Amino acid sequence: MVQSAVAMTVVLCSFAMLFATMFLGYFLLRSNADVWPPVEIEGMPQGIPLVSTVFILLSSVTYYFFEHKAQAKKLLFSLTIVFGALFLLSQWLLWGSLADAGIFVSDGMVPSMVYDFTWLHAAHIGLALILLFWLGFFVFFKTEKLTKLKVINVGKFWHFLGVVWLLMYLLIFVL
Amino acid sequence: MAFVEQHIHDEPKTFWSKYIVSYDHKVIGKQFLWFGIFFLLVGGLMALMIRWALAFPGEPFPIIGGLMFPHTGGVIPPDTYAMLFTMHGTIMIFYAITPILIGAFGNFCIPLLIGARDMIFPTLNMLSFWFQMASGIILLVSLCLPLGAAAGGWTSYPTLSTTLGQQGLGQTLWTISLFLLGVSSTMGAVNYITTIITLRAPGMGYFKMPLTVWGLWLTSILNAIFIPVLGAGLLLLTCDRIFGTTFFLAGAAATSGKGDPILFQHVFWIFGHPEVYILILPAWGIVSDLLSFFARKPAFGYKMTALSLSAITILSTLVYGHHMYTTQMSPLLTQSFMTLTMLISIPSAIFFANWLGTLWKGSIRFTSPMLFAMGVVFVFGLGGLTGLYLASASVDLYLHDTYFVVGHFHYTMAASVLLGGFAGIYFWMPKMFGRLMNECLAKWHFWLTIIPLNGIFMGMMIMGYAGMHRRLYNPFIYEFMNKLIPINTFVTWCAIAMGLAQGLFIYNFIKTIFFSKKQPLASNNPWEVGTLEWQIPSPAPHYNYKEIPVVKCGPHEFGNPNLTTGRDFQYQTEELVD
C-alpha cells in the first residue's frame, strides 16, 4: 500500500510547515532583537534540554535498529516507547524548571516562544506515542499483520519529530 | 506508480450509513455541498445587511431587523456591523467557497474523473467533513454569545484581535473554529493529493487528467503546505488570548511582556495569499474543461494551461508581502514583493489566451454551464487586471483598505468562484443527483446574477478610487465621501437584485433534487462529453465503475475530423482516431 507512504509524506510536509512557521517567528525575533539573550530568559536551564535531546535521539536510534535488525525487535521497540515517554517527562520537568527560574509565558515574546514551541512539539510527540502504541499492537500481538510499510511510515513521523527537536534544541537552547 | 484497484464494497442500506456516516466520496461531497450552500446563504444575508446599513443608515433592516435588534428598533448597531463584515468574510471564504469548491467538487469529482471507485482514505474523508461540521457549529455558536462574535475583520490583526481589542469568547471561538477547519482542510488535502497520485486509472498520465483535477490537485498541494501556517498563527493568537503568551502584544495590550503584531501579519499572509489561489484554482480548472466541452473542441494548449496553473501555484507562495505595503517593510523587500507579484501576470495571461483559443473556431453551445464558464472569463479578466493597481506599491498606498480592494477581491474571489461553482453544479447535477436542472431557470439565474454582480463590484472599485475606505459603519461622517452616496445606494440595489436572483437557483436546485420524481432520470451522458464519469449511469452508482476504465486518450477529444461514430467526441477509453 504505497499510498500510505505518499500520504505520510504529505502529512509530514504539512507538519513541517507548522514547525517552519514557528522557526520563522523565532528567527524574526532573534534577528530583530537588540540584545541577545534577552533579559527575560536569563537563567534558562541548560541541563534538562540536553537530557531531552539525549532521550529523543536514543529513541530514534532504537527505532532505527528495530527497523533494520532481525533480533531483539520487541525489546528495541519497547525501548523506543520508553525513551519517548522519558522525553515527554523531561519536557514536563523543563517547564517546571523554567517556572522555577522565573521565566513565565507572559514575560515576553521569547519566553512565550520557548513555551509554545515546546508545547507544540510535545503535543506531536503525544500523537506519535499514540501511533507507536497502535504499531505496538502489531509488534506484540498480531505480528503477521506487521508490514514493513507500517513500520517505515511510523518511523518517518518519529524521526521527523526527532529532527525538529534537534533543530529546536540547537537554535533555542544552545546558540 | 503501481495502480491499485479498490474493491467494490456492499451498498450501504440504512439511512444512517447512506446519508450521515457515509464513507462514499459522493455522499461526503454532497454533504459538503449542503453545508456550503447553507453558509453561502448565511454569508449572503450578512452581506445584504452590510449593504443595507451603508445605503440606508438609520433605517431598520426589513422583516427580521426588529427581531434581531430590538433595542435599536431594528437598526443595525455599530458593534453588530463590525461582526457582520468579519463573519461575512470568514463564512464566505472558509464555510462557503472551501466546502463547495474544494469539499464538494473535490470529493465528488476527483475519483470519478480519474476512474477510481473512491478516495484512497474514505474514513479520513468522512472525518474531514465532521471536523468541518464541528467547526461550523462552533462558529454559529459564537454568533449567539452575549458579547458577540469576532469583530476584528476576517484578517483579525492583533492587537485588535487580542483580549485588548476583543474581549469575550467570540474571537477565541472564531480562532478555534478556524483551526478545526484547517485540520479538516489538511485531511482533505492529504486525501486528494494521495488519491490523484496513486489512483488514476491505467493510462491516465498527469497530462491526460481533466483540468478540473489539475485545479483541485494544485489547490490541495497549496492547502497541505499553507494551512498549517495559518494553524500556527491561530495557535499563537489563541495562546495569547488564553494562556497569557505575548506573541502579538504591543502598546497598551502589552501589560506584561512585549511582542510584535506584525509577526501575525506575516504569518497570516504567508497563508493568506496562497489561500486566495486555493479558492480560485478549482474554478479555473472547471472553467478550462467546460469551455472545451461546450465549444466542442480540445482545450487549447492543455499542457501549457496545466503548467501555467502550476507556475501560478508556485509564484503565489512568494508574493504575500503585497498585502503589507502600508506596514513599511524595507524598500528592498517592498520592491521584491512587487516584482514577484507582477510576474504572476505571465502565466495568467497565457492560460487566459488559451481559454480564448479554446473558444476560437469552436462550435459553441450556450448551455447554462457554458454561460457561467464564459462569465468567469469575463469577471476574472476584469478582476485579475485590477490586481495590477494594487500590486504597485505606490498606488497601493492610496488604495489599500479602500473599497477598491474590496471590489478587486470580490471580482476575483466571489464573482469568479461563485460563477465557477454554479457552472459546476449545473454541469454535474445529473451525475450527482440524477437529473438535469431546468435550463430556462438556469439561464435567467445567470443573467440576473452577472449583471447586478458587475454593478456591485464595479461600483465598489469606483467608490474605492474616490477614496472610500473599508469597514466603516457610516462612511458619510466624512464629507469627502458624501458625493458617493448615490453610487453606494446603486450598489446596494444591485446587491438586493443579485440576492433575490439566487432564489431562482435555490428553487431550481431543491426542485430538481427532491421534487422531480415524476421526471425520468438523465441519460448517462446528457452533455455529450468524453470524460470518464459520463460513461456510467446518472446518478453515479455507489461503486462508480464496475470495471476500472483503461484510458486511451485525453479528456478533450472533441471535433476530431476522423471520427466515424456519429458523435463529435471520443470517450477517454477509446483509442485516439487519426
Added chain:
Amino acid sequence: MNFSLVERLQGILAQAESVADTASKTYSLWERMLPPEDISSTGHLITWLFNYTTYVNLFWFALVCIGLFGFAFVYSHKRHKKAYYTHGNEKKHLLITAFIGLAVFLSVDMVITKVSSRDIREVIWNFPEDSDDLIKVQVYAQQWAWNFRYAGRDGEFNTDDDVVLLNDMVIPVGKKVMIQMTSKDVIHSFFLPNVRLKADAIPGRFAKLWFDTNKIGKYEIACAEMCGIHHYLMKAHLTVLSEEDYASWLNEQEEIAIATNDTENPDLRWGWAWGSK
C-alpha cells in the same frame, strides 16, 4: 409609528432621491468617480500610474472582450457547425500564447513596476533631511482619535511646552511635513486622501510619512485600518494655512501650551525624542 414595509421602502426611495437630487446638483457622475482633490506635490505620481494602468488594462480587457463576445457570436453552434480540431500545442500556437504573455508583461507589469519602484524609492519613501524648514509632527493614534504633537517653543519633543492637539493637524502650505507615528493600542492607519498616502500606525513601532501641500484649505484625515467599533468615527481635520497664518497660529498655540499644559499629567507625555526613531 407603524409603517408597512411598502411605505418604508417608499420612504427610503424618496430619501435616496432627495439625497441624489441634492448631491446631483453639484456633481456629475464623472465628478463623483474622481478621487478627492489632490493638494500635494507627490500625488500626481499616483494619479499618473493609476491612469496608465487603466489605459493598458482597458486595452487588454477590450481584447479579451472582443475574443469572448466576438467568438461567442461568430462561433456559436448556429453559425459555425463544425469546430476546428486543434489541441493548440503546435509551435505557432505556443509562440502566439507566449508572445501574448510577454506582451502583457512588458506593456503593463514591467512599466508599472519600474515606475512604482522609482516613485517609492525616490519620492514617497525618500524622507527629507532634518532641517529647520521641515514641519515635524508626531502622531499618536488611539481608539478612537488622533493626537498630534508639535515640538513647542523649546524645539524638543515630549517636553512640557509641546503643543498637543486632538483630531486637528495644522500645517503651512508649500512646506515639507514629516510625520512620525505610532499607536497606543491597536493598529490604525493614517490616511490622507488629499495627499494620496497612508501609513499604518502600529503599537510598538514607529512609522514615517512625509508630504507637502500646495493649496490652502480644510481637509479630512481618516483611519484606514479596522480598529474597533468606532473605527468610522476616527476623523481628524487637516488645516492648511498660508505661511503667515501658520506662524501666527503656531505662536498662539505655543503660548497656550506653556500656559495651560498640565505638566503633572503623565498621559500628556506620549511623545518621544524626534531623532531616536
